[in-house]
Amino acid sequence: MRAMFIFLIFAATGFSQTNTYNISFENSTHHEAVIKATFPEIKSDTFEVRMSRTSPGRYALHEFSKNVYGVKAYNSKGKELEIFREDPYSWKITGHDGTVKIKYILFGNRADGTYTQIDETHAHLNIPATFMYSEELKARPVEVSFDTSQHPEWKIATQLKHLENNTFFAPDLYYFMDSPTEISDYDMREFSVNGKNIRFVLHHPGTEQEFQEYFEKVKKIVLQEKEVFEELPNYDFGEYTFLACYMPNVSGDGMEHRNSTVLTDVTSLSEGGMTENLPTVSHEFFHSWNVERIRPDSLEPFDFTEANMSGALWFAEGFTSYYTNLILTRAGLLTPEAYVESLNGTFNYVWNSPATEFFNPIEMSYQAPFVDAATSVDPVNRENTFISYYSYGSVLGLALDLKLRKKGLNLDDFMKLTWQKFGKPEVQYTISDLEATLVTYAGKDFATDFFNNYIYNSKMPDYENLFATVGLQLERASKNAFFGTSVKTDSNGAVIYGNIQRNTPAYEAGLDKGDRIIEVNGEDVWEQNSFDTVLEKYKPGEKLRLLIERHGQTFRKVVTLTEDPTYTISIDPEAGKKEIMARQKWLSGK
Template identity: 65%
Template sequence: MRYLITVLLFCFQSVQLVAQTNNYTISFENAVHHEATISATFPQVPEDTLSLRMSRTSPGRYALHEFAKNVYNFKAIDSKGNALQITRTNPCEWKVSGHDGTVKISYTLFANRGDGTYSQIDESHAHLNIPATFMYAPSLNERKIEVDFKTREDLNWKVATQLPHVKDNTYSAPNLYYFMDSPTELSNHKVREFKVDGQTIKLALHDPGTEVEADTYFEKVKKVVLAEKNVFGELPTFDYGTYTFLACYMPNASGDGMEHRNSTILTSTRTLANGGMDGNIGTVSHEFFHSWNVERIRPKSLEPFNFEEANMSGELWFAEGFTSYYTNLILCRARLITPENYVEGLTGTFNYVWNSPARQFFNPIEMSYQAPFVDASTSVDPVNRENTFISYYSYGSVLGLALDLSLREKDLNLDDFMKLVWNTYGKTEKPYTIENLNKALNLYAGKEFGDHFFNSFIYKSEMPSYTELFKTVGVSLSQNTEAAYFGAAVSITDDLNGKIRSNTKIGSPAYLSGLDKDDIITTINGDNFPNGIQFNKFIENQFKPNDNLSISFLRDGLERKTEVALTADPNYSISLIEKNEEAPSKKILKARKAWLKVD
């Protein structure tokens, strides 16, 4: 009986602890100098020493971001106002001891980057990504959180966030993870919304433009939402019945997009009146697709998300790459770009992947593993990404294209495969593995087809037969065999020479001749470096494949010479076959219509 009472008492105390609420307040008196003042109260702290941290990562990002570097003026007191002992054992952690059960902290945050990862505070807005803003207590991660945003009424700020509203400017989160996943925009923004199947889709638009421009842009957003709903057959069930686009299109922002469970950050320096009306809608398409694919169709490797270490996943070719495939396809289906523009727009990504030497080093899974090194990460030492890395966004995008067209040859399609994955892993929120995706494709299209796709293109780095696949929908893939190719990105220096600005590509003429990054070309065949013309155009216009160039160049201040044997340009052009005056058959037009869902 005594044991039972002890257990019940322990359970009651545990419930009490879980039921406690951690409270935050943030204010912006010194917004003109990019500062916020933040305070927090942690009641009924069960341990003698409370660990408080700034996150090193942010949901949707895979690399480390040391947010603690922008925190200063940290103080900690107990419930009576007594100063507490603070111990620092690593750059991201503050250990507070000597409390009376309550820990109250305050600190100053400097924030001046408005994108999908960091925070920006000035007199135009408080653009808050939560991990970059708020300190947290890891041991209290299951507690409810409330935060009071002290908006600048003199600047007409209001609050936009996926956090549920409590009252006035106070919002809540059921736990730490939801809080960290809830970016918030405080500004004088415009709001538009519409209902879809009983749920609200909201646009909070921070843009200096007119109400008419906001209306026009929101019509585009609505078309994207409905076109993507058609892929999966339904919207996700948003936790509080609302999905919010937090769009900040301001000159002081940094271009980005970042998905979250019930919202997304959209940032751009392009205002709607300055190219953003058309230029920003692609990010809307990409990020909203993530509300299915990655937020709910979730890789097991990202669960639980780690706020203290980099997050590595081998599934990003699918989570990010297949989402990238649908990004512009959705714009075409929504009649926001033409089929011709969509098809021709495939060219850059296709050439980037097809012609990359990096496939000899890594397959799509291993490219995904590179995310902690490339996903907005920074380093000071030179790297060889031009030769060793293909973005999992791009790699997965061209593989999604190939899978879609391959399935359509079997009277199947990628939309219905995505529906299968959604119903199996997304709607049920059961995290998946690569093996699960392989089995799902086997179930949908047959074991031989599914295993061939994964064994050839995912576990290995082979490339599908795009020429034949494109023919099935009346798309031409062609090369100009008369165009010469040098193989280096060259820009004009102040003294009118040519500087190689990136690593030369393995196997290219420039690479084989020994030219490298930062070499400065001074003469070509005895003539001074050409001024006033783009270098690649100069090579294409003046020379032919198999021509030899005598190059004089400077390396580390010393003059050197080399011979470059030009080859044919390996790049492809992608276009509708009608552009080449070839009339598509009715069968091809029917297949294209089914693919693009346009007449």
């Protein structure tokens, strides 16, 4: 019920207990901002401020305090106060007079959905990466002023409520932290859908004509996604904002928020972004329903001090990924042939992964804190133990949609039901709630079968028969020999450069990452153009007798080749009229 809470707060006026921030960019050349914060009417003797350790839409830890320095604290009269530290994330202040004023310097030089970048082109601000906060004052409203005097051409785009000039409002800490802000000399287009304003802010080096062409594509995506749920969400201030930054100094990303989304990419519209950047638009806008309002209870309330774990990401992220290219197809921005071809990479990645031996989709979702833009220095065995919940959920969404269509139902109507039950009233769901909703929509036997086999367990649906119902065919890509791992060839031989997947010829032969293949059946590898050239001479079932160098020692291994396990999904040229009509109904716009 967060939306109602927001408006109740906003309806009140004359707050004396409002936390205020000011941020300025005098040293933007060197990626610094100066931030001042005022916290009035403090009741505790020892007052604590923190930097967040994570960010809404992310699940891993990012330790934003590492880029904060020059921290000073003052009372209401300007007297400097003592600060002491008990951990790397917080600052404790004593001796105040009921008001604490903080001043600090922030360094930021990565523009994406998680971090902050300040330079001479823009201030791209992710709020948790930028502003200190007080946990004890989290229910208070927030006002923030952006000082752009050093860059008078800059404008401010955000889902925060505009008050006056460069000052904006958030009803509480949660909304503030969920409100990324792009400050630059951007362009903007907007249109209205059923009284709700959709804005597209674009910071880019292109032309107005390019932006207009791109914006027309964005409008088609918005309207097709609206048709899935039959309505747009009730955006808190009547507006949804795309914050797109297609610049050479950013890092590619997309990150959803309650009434906005961040879109960053180095590819400009003139260099391929006109089509390449659209999938992120489609994916992130779908999140304004699925994950922002159709929300797992495991992500509420969001914890800014610890990693956030949810077992529902196969649905929240994965089903959203399923709709990403499907929406582009329905919007006429991707041909049916191109859509079907796009299924191949994700399908083969999931289908051929040995990770299903260890984890089901729920357990794959649990690993988000380790993989969602997380970093580590020790090697991991993801090739054998992990399937991205984006991909896993995407192919399960595909399977569920096709299974439902066999019954005369469809995934759109199931998503619409989850919206009506959980999203629109903003009641968080559990995984058992999703199963119960599928029971309501498709019957107990159908729902129990799907969840028991594919969600609580890691079996694979019968895709060959499911594809056939919509006039697609699933075939082996080739009958070529399969070695089973990635190999790079250089002047000294061929090197295995990735962890080797279980149940492959290379794995069974005892090869390992870093092994250098010197000879194959007595033939020097470095005399070949590539290791693939060597493999072309052999068939499945034949053996490769390898001379290997590992840790300075040479020895021999024997690999028995198998058939390439890759599949190809394609449109069946001999499909019947019924199947063709089913495919058209599935892929056509509404």
